[in-house]
């Protein structure tokens with residue numbers, strides 16, 4: 001594991017964009033797994049700016065999201081699909097053929113998870129996996145207590161996660177009880193992993209990562225088993241959504 005501290009939100013975004021920018025040109029038809037949340041907002045803005053300036057080419061990249069709320073269609077502004085369209089896909093004008101997001105409103109969520117794994121496999125697996133960190137140590141929607149030997153699956157969201165998301169919503173909103181998420185197994189199969197740590201109340205989860213030991217209580221520590229894990233940490237609050 002390589003830990004890179006960033007002193008400001010700007011340095012955090014630039015360092016993360018550099019991590020992507022160094023790897024992207026070396027991969028043919030790159031596949032990206034992307035997170036939602038406040039943490040990656042600066043990174044997305046930086047990638048969009050670099051792409052518009054011709055400094056970064058995403059035209060052959062395929063984009064998948066890490067997770068989604070169960071029951072929400074992509075047209076729901078609270079959905080992670082809507083978030084990714086707003087902050088990444090639409091500004092970059094990525095063609096639909098390069099984008100596969102989890103369908104939270106699928107009739108059969110288990111079947112959707114299997115279809116998602118098939119789409120990932122068909123794309124050649126994840127090259128660059130970008131992760132945020134939950135207050136309770138979750139990555140994507142792999143909550144504490146989730147089995148670590150799963151690919152994409154349906155999870156029951158913890159009350160902690162639901163409370164945080166309801167507080168973060170701009171207006172009164174009730175978080176769905178379930179989510180769909182790439183599993184730890186999928187994440188560990190990615191060729192390169194970037195864990196981004198920013199935001200309040202993450203000290204305990206961050207300490208668990210720093211301890212450098214895989215600990216079932218903290219899902220993020222599952223990534224310590226990966227051969228190419230970079231952690232970028234912001235020492236100041238992230239920009240707000």
Ligand code: GLP
Nearest residue numbers: 035037038039132133134140199
């Ligand atoms: C949610 C998402 C995660 C994300 C986490 C952190 O729970 N499911 O994928 O990493 O929140 O969010 P934030 O970056 O807003 O702290």
